[in-house]
Amino acid sequence: METLAEIIKFINFSFSYSGSTTPILKNINLSIEEGDFVLLVGPSGCGKSTLLRCINGLIPHLYNGAYEGEVIVDGELVKNKNVNELATKVGFVFQNPENQIFMFSVEKDIVFGLENIGLERNEIDIRLKWVLHALGIEHLRYKPPYELSDGQKQRVAIAGVLAMKPKILILDEPTSLLDPRTALDFILLLGELNKKFGLTIIVVEHRIDLLTNVANKIIVLDKGEIVFKGLLKEIIKNKNLNLYGVGVPPVIALQNNLRDEDIIFDEVYLNVKDFAKEIKRRLI
Ligand SMILES: Nc1ncnc2c1ncn2[C@@H]1O[C@H](COP(=O)(O)OP(=O)(O)OP(=O)(O)O)[C@@H](O)[C@H]1O
Ligand SMILES: [Mg+2]
Structure with a gap:
């Protein structure tokens, strides 16, 4: 292996x-x-x-x-x-993308870091196109950051980071x-x-x-x-997680409660859809 x-x-x-x-x-x-x-x-x-x-x-x-x-x-x-x-x-994305986006357009913002590390123009172009595509933000390329929604800003911030590979x-x-x-x-x-x-x-x-x-x-x-x-x-099924302020998703908490009632599942279902399927399978 x-x-x-x-x-x-x-x-x-x-x-x-x-x-x-x-x-x-x-x-x-x-x-x-x-x-x-x-x-x-x-x-x-x-x-x-x-x-x-x-x-x-x-x-x-x-x-x-x-x-x-x-x-x-x-x-x-x-x-x-x-x-x-x-x-x-190591790419780092902040909580608030405002701290990360500061140029006049999405494109300028993304290439800023690349120019800083002295990459050649050709490589910069290749990486720019790659991240715009990978993050689905080609249409935002020439937009100024202040015209972007928070979600779009977050994608642009990540694009700038990802472009550094x-x-x-x-x-x-x-x-x-x-x-x-x-x-x-x-x-x-x-x-x-x-x-x-x-x-x-x-x-x-x-x-x-x-x-x-x-x-x-x-x-x-x-x-x-x-x-x-x-x-x-x-780890997610460990009931002690609550002691550390970790908000266990309801679907997991439900499985933990059922386990206390001796209703045992072979695996942990992480989302409602999969768990619902298992419940249905048992009921039929
Ligand atoms: N620059 C700093 N100088 C001195 N103490 C700091 C500094 N930054 C954080 N601390 C202290 O270090 C401890 C841990 O802070 P940290 O920001 O790592 O916590 P956190 O788990 O990220 O919290 P949160 O969920 O609120 O963001 C806190 O007691 C904080 O007051
Ligand atoms: Mg913190």
Whole structure:
């Protein structure tokens, strides 16, 4: 069997921002494989954004603090690479795309990063056309950002990041400004990018139900420590998740309750449609 490459690794890692007395991340040991789609959850203030910053190198290169242990991204120590080098490996999408889109047109915005890393015109054109197509935003190419909806802005932000051809994409609450339908479309798009291009994705997202069909792994953080990590299908049925403020989707909660009543299912059904099918099968 083909073994998957480890693309992100934390070894005995701890971090505290300078000035703070308690560590924000503690004893983090973590391994993410190439092609994983990881959902990162936990209560507000538990350290999710901080953990992402350790992957894209903003920690320790921009934020100072006590940094212990190792973070390895694509075989190299993050602390030895500068943020620009890391940006070609790790794409970062903010919660608010306004922070990411600042040029006068969608096209200019997408090529900005490519020009910055000194790519040739020809390669820039190829990548521009590719991301416009991959994200279905060809029609927005010459539009100024202020004419775009939030969902369109989020796609443009991701296009700019994807054009850099990163191996890893990290997203910090990317759907918080989107309505449920647009949020779902956006998450499905991430699922497609993960499948089609083998992109490793880590997303912080409170709306877990949106992610259950695309993410394969989950990490639950609490007070700076990992309390659960592993296969989403395995961990999502753990009733202790509620203790950590993780809003388990109703369809999972229902299965957990039924299990308490000795109604056992062979597998975990992650969405209503599949679960309904199973119920129907049993009733007939
Ligand atoms: N730049 C900073 N300097 C000092 N402390 C910080 C800094 N950024 C975050 N913190 C502290 O680190 C802790 C973790 O913050 P972080 O932003 O990583 O949490 P989070 O899990 O992303 O929370 P949320 O769900 O609210 O976004 C918090 O106690 C926060 O106050
Ligand atoms: Mg955060």
